[in-house]
Amino acid sequence: MTAPMPLLAVEALTKHFPSGTRDKPVRALDGVTFTVRRGETFGLVGESGCGKSTCARTIIRLYQPTDGRIRLDGTDITSLSQRQLRPFRRRMQMIFQDPYASLNARMTVRDIVAEPLAVHESALPKAEVTERVELALSQVGLSREHLLRYAHEFSGGQRQRIGIARALILHPELILCDEPISALDVSIQAQIVNLLRQLQEDLDLTYVFIAHDLSMVRYMADRVGVMYLGQLVEVADAPALYSHPLHPYTQGLLASVPVPDPAADLVARPPAIEGDVPSPIDPPSGCRFRTRCPLARPICGEASPALTDTGDGHEVACHLYGGPGQSPDHPSTTTTSDHQNHLGGNPT
């Protein structure tokens, strides 16, 4: 690519966990490749257990990657020691899913938000720390009257704001948001999403925004990656992904998004995906989605489809596209509607 250097580049990132019972590892993350440009929001979507958290935690080096590369602003941080990693930790922060578990219940808000300063700027005088904490709190819509309170005195939304303030205080460039809103009330979700968007505008932040359904990232993401069982199956600009999803899994996910207007639901929509996610210890051969794919063909069990560009940076990993017997200039939109007819024709 000749585009400016991406802020984050993940190449064939793989993370296997030892699985207690068998010799086979848990393939939580298997060869994930994507890039995140400075200033954009990259949405990462997939069902529970598909490896989204593992992906974020491996990027931020909470987990040591089994294989692959992580580049932050061009620097390979994959095998840096924790000590060498420290300057990079300032530039990369994380917001966690559970606002109750991500704040230490024994610490005051001030100490929680000031913790990054205690690690990275331990020489800072106390008054200045308090000042910085107050600034960070005001950025997330909390005030100094909350400084001496404990986390359990706050609502979920407020707690998530405290977590965001902690992530902001070191002025990072990249923030990994691991399902920051899925534990919150719907009304609060919008507030937090708006806050994150506002902060992105004000502070030039780059986000990797994780969610388990596509509706949540719709208003946040510039580009979206769809994950299934430890692999990316489709990456595209958000408008393209929502208007003409290519991968049968993405289509199924979109079908499962609830529609605000019940009348709209009466229009023929492809059914949601059925069946359970296979175990990441024993993923299906070839395409991992084939066991649940309504369009699976023999080749799907033989070869694992690679993520290939179908044009305009719309990448998909599926044998329906660019595979043998497929004309290279086959317009993707037609293909999509084809599939949707297929899916729509499926009885259930």
Next chain:
Amino acid sequence: MNATQSLPPDVGWEPIPTGAHAAAVAPRPGRSFWQDVWYRFRQKKLALGGGACLLLIAVLAIAGPSLTGYSYSAQQSSLANVPPWLALAKLPQSDDLFYINPHLKVIEVTPDGRLVRQVTQTGDDMVNKRMSFDLDGATLYLDYSAQPPALLDPDGQRVPATSHHWNTSYLLGTDALGRDILTRTLYGCRISLAVAVVAALVNMVIGIVYGGVSGYAGGMIDVSLMRVVDIISTIPLTLYVILIKVVLGSGGFLSIVIALSSVYWVDMARVVRGQALSLKGQEFVLAARTIGAGPGAILKRHIVPNAMGPILVTATMLIPSAIFIEAFLSFIGIGIAPPMASLGTMCNDALTTLRASPYQLLIPAAAICVIMFAFNFVGDGLRDALDPKLRQRP
């Protein structure tokens, strides 16, 4: 605002004056976890009582021995085996009263309960079961032909011990060697509390650090550190004490302290390890790691404070058991060496005169019970206060 003004008058609501809001949002410190714990702990009368009791014992044990006027080792064999509660006989020829101890020694006691002296024995007529004593030149007879033994008045009549008085010279009486039991009990409590302090320190320092490091580090470090713990905990503490006694050449308090410090932290280490294992996967610990905090900082700031509940509960169970171990070891003779007073040695000493002077056993035994009960009550209260969910008992 307009809405408030247009409320119907009968609602009874009034707009708040503008200043009131500012006061309501003024910074106030939140109630921390520990304030909550203290609040719940205060509700427990038994636990508060236990705490007060421990405090009292501690003050008495530290200050007490210098106030009783006796040393723990000074023997007054003429006043041996005198109980705290005296049954006294009044004789017409003396203003003072007389106490006959179980070994047929006659002790002169002032009317306010002070022991004056042991009356000198001059003869023992075994046939008539009558002893003679020299009381300031006059002869005094003690008849032990019938139970209980009694003094005889000048007419040869038995004088029953009718009046009773508290022993004001030795408030808790004397033991078989004539040592003050109160002083010795206080010394014993002092040793028990010293053992408690040693056990607490060892648990709080070695146990927490060892368990925390093991659990947080995980992997091979955890496995090897825990094998060491397994090995240590399979050998009984008694054996350590005996071995240390052999190595040191002398025994006593030091060998118990060394034994406790070298092995008594293993239970705590296990508890802290378990806590560290479960806490290290929590998101707030992950958050600290993404920030770049080192393992030491994470243990100190996140793991140990969050494990404090189980740590305190474990400590309040381990401390009384350490006290009991010391008393037991001293009782069977491999703990505190003789002139020193431990509640365990006192119990052992009392065994020989148990039938005649049961108070010599009851007093140190009661002291052990009170200390252990107090610690257990405090521990129970602490556990309930730390984990309100555990409180639902029938």
